[in-house]
Amino acid sequence: MWDLRLIMIKIYEIYILKFAVFFILGVYFYFSIQFSSLSLREGYGPGIFPKLISFFLLLLLITDFFSPIEKNIGKNDNAFVAIFLIIVSAPLYFIDKLGMHLTLSIFLIYLNNVLKIPVLKNILLTSVSIIAIHLLFVEFFNLRFPKINIY
Amino acid sequence: MFNLLFSNLSLISISLTGAGVAFGILVAAIPGLTTTIGVVLLLPFSFYLDSTTSLGMLMGVFVGGMAGGAIPAILLNIPGNPASIVTNINGYPLAQAGKADFALGLAFMSSCFGAIIGLLILILISPQLSNFALKFGAVEQFSLILLGLSSVAALTEKSVIKGYISMCLGLIIATVGLDPITSVPRYNFGTVAMQQGISFIPVMIGMFAIPTIIQSLVIGKNYIFPSINKNFFDCLSGIMAALKELKNAKFTLMSSSVLGAIIGAIPGTGSAIAASLSYQLTKKIYQDKEDKLATHGVISPEAANSAMSGGALIPMLTLGIPGDPVTAVMLGALLIHGLTPGPLMILTAPEAYYGLLGSFTISIFFLIIIALVGIPFFLKAMKVKSIYLMPVIFVLCIVGSFALKNSMFDVWIMLIFGVIGYYMNKHNYPILPMILALILGKILEEQFRMSLIISLGDPFIFFKKPISLILLLFLGSFLTVISVKFLKNSLGRKKI
Numbered sequence: 001m002w003d004l005r006l007i008m009i010k011i012y013e014i015y016i017l018k019f020a021v022f023f024i025l026g027v028y029f030y031f032s033i034q035f036s037s038l039s040l041r042e043g044y045g046p047g048i049f050p051k052l053i054s055f056f057l058l059l060l061l062i063t064d065f066f067s068p069i070e071k072n073i074g075k076n077d078n079a080f081v082a083i084f085l086i087i088v089s090a091p092l093y094f095i096d097k098l099g100m101h102l103t104l105s106i107f108l109i110y111l112n113n114v115l116k117i118p119v120l121k122n123i124l125l126t127s128v129s130i131i132a133i134h135l136l137f138v139e140f141f142n143l144r145f146p147k148i149n150i151y
Numbered sequence: 152m153f154n155l156l157f158s159n160l161s162l163i164s165i166s167l168t169g170a171g172v173a174f175g176i177l178v179a180a181i182p183g184l185t186t187t188i189g190v191v192l193l194l195p196f197s198f199y200l201d202s203t204t205s206l207g208m209l210m211g212v213f214v215g216g217m218a219g220g221a222i223p224a225i226l227l228n229i230p231g232n233p234a235s236i237v238t239n240i241n242g243y244p245l246a247q248a249g250k251a252d253f254a255l256g257l258a259f260m261s262s263c264f265g266a267i268i269g270l271l272i273l274i275l276i277s278p279q280l281s282n283f284a285l286k287f288g289a290v291e292q293f294s295l296i297l298l299g300l301s302s303v304a305a306l307t308e309k310s311v312i313k314g315y316i317s318m319c320l321g322l323i324i325a326t327v328g329l330d331p332i333t334s335v336p337r338y339n340f341g342t343v344a345m346q347q348g349i350s351f352i353p354v355m356i357g358m359f360a361i362p363t364i365i366q367s368l369v370i371g372k373n374y375i376f377p378s379i380n381k382n383f384f385d386c387l388s389g390i391m392a393a394l395k396e397l398k399n400a401k402f403t404l405m406s407s408s409v410l411g412a413i414i415g416a417i418p419g420t421g422s423a424i425a426a427s428l429s430y431q432l433t434k435k436i437y438q439d440k441e442d443k444l445a446t447h448g449v450i451s452p453e454a455a456n457s458a459m460s461g462g463a464l465i466p467m468l469t470l471g472i473p474g475d476p477v478t479a480v481m482l483g484a485l486l487i488h489g490l491t492p493g494p495l496m497i498l499t500a501p502e503a504y505y506g507l508l509g510s511f512t513i514s515i516f517f518l519i520i521i522a523l524v525g526i527p528f529f530l531k532a533m534k535v536k537s538i539y540l541m542p543v544i545f546v547l548c549i550v551g552s553f554a555l556k557n558s559m560f561d562v563w564i565m566l567i568f569g570v571i572g573y574y575m576n577k578h579n580y581p582i583l584p585m586i587l588a589l590i591l592g593k594i595l596e597e598q599f600r601m602s603l604i605i606s607l608g609d610p611f612i613f614f615k616k617p618i619s620l621i622l623l624l625f626l627g628s629f630l631t632v633i634s635v636k637f638l639k640n641s642l643g644r645k646k647i
Contacts, residue, residue, distance in 0.1 A: 013578075014578060017574060017578065021316075021320075028323055028338070031337075035335065044600065044608065046332070046333055046335045046337055048600070049322075049596045049600070050323070050326050053319055053322050053323055053326070056319055057316065057319040057323070060312055060315050060316045063312050064313065067312065080365075081570065084365060085566070085570065088566065089566070092549075092559070092562060092563070095559060100553070104546050104549065107542065107545065107546055107549075108543070108546055111541070111542035111545065115541070115542070117539070125539060125542075129543050129546065133550055137550055141192065141554065143550075143553070143554055144557055145553075
């Protein structure tokens, strides 16, 4: 019963993905109409290549749509992926205020905590990693990281 | 010839060439940094050095960079640069089987051999090869890149249809940004960041690294780093075993190196297509011999990408046309020193010309030493438990993506494509065709449109040029075989 449920979820997921790709293709082709594709001087214009790709991709997607679906069962992990995305995106969204060093430190401390690394080791690992990254990328490669700007 | 190559090299230039090799390996081993970035970072030093020394240093970075990308590809399943984009396919499973020293030995020694072949081709037949390269115009380049992309998409282990879908998605992403001919902004949705297009580096980092990170950190799948409990001398014996294996792979080594050098000589192609085409050829030859493919699948792309470095110098030195981005930067170094590359450079600046070839030779020598001494140290780094390394790798992915253009946009791209890559993996859509199409898509479109401009809109130009016709006939017969297989399998109700 549980296997059947997982199979149904998987098939549901596959069809959502296939429809999503069809939708992206539709949007892509719709925008490609705006670009000219008849100007011989410009090699048929900026619209020709997107239209050609759209045509071939449509044929492939139709063929793939009717291909048999593999029924190997996997875990339903969409919720985990969504949580991961939210947790990772939140500090990145505020990176202009938090600064790169603080954001990366938050990530390291959080991820080390998820992996059940003891607190002291966690802080030590985070500090060493951030210092190494700073020395390599900021001092040596002259990269400019976003700085803390809470005000 | 020996005098010519080495007479202008001082101790400083030899030392800086060696330092360049080490720097190139380091840069290429960090996902997000490419050999081109390494060469660009050292270019300002050219002002303070003489031409022979500065070119030698940059040459060292080039040679080291082509080999260094194999380290994260084999140990972490994350290609360090486009040159190693297929090395992880067979290299990583070898490392997981506890043969990381053997796999790295194969990769580095193949790179050394490939570089030697590239150098020999550069010295012996560069005028003839540059004449052949001149025959490759827009039409021929389009056909070659199309053949390369199609073969990569079709020869994936997963479904052929899914491979081509992945390729088309990569081409779609490549069209984002400015049109290569008219500079009309496409699919930028009014944003400046999208107007610059979507770079392949954050996409590559995201699609290879993020799915693994999600699986290990989120899903809890145990991520086992290949563990090596061998000491220094045992690792050396693994490297010697790799050398023995290379003796049994003479055909693969030679064919891949020659192919890589020829592709490198064609301007605009680059290391990714050299490595991919070479790998596809090897895969076709050994498709029924899995044990041979396991090793030859590492040897062929690494030999090809290093031989490409020699090939790429041919158009740069003989015609003044850079063969790839790295040689474009080296061209800048030549111009900084008032040297004009071209057919007369060998007469007007022989010390720089032969000095560069001598530095190339010395770079290969340093690469062999670093391979023998460095591999045990690379592996020692992997003895660190995966739970300590995973978060650091994730953070490095963020920094590596940010490093490209100092832009958070690339970090978001990395994350988004990481999730896309996760679901593509889950549903057996191959990632490699998409990334390769993203790397080569703009060039493909540019050559396609240039061909149509040249022919005044005649689409049959691709069949009128002999080299293009031959390449397209290869492609046609290849697609016919694939289609027949697909129809047979469909009628037999088997999945492909």
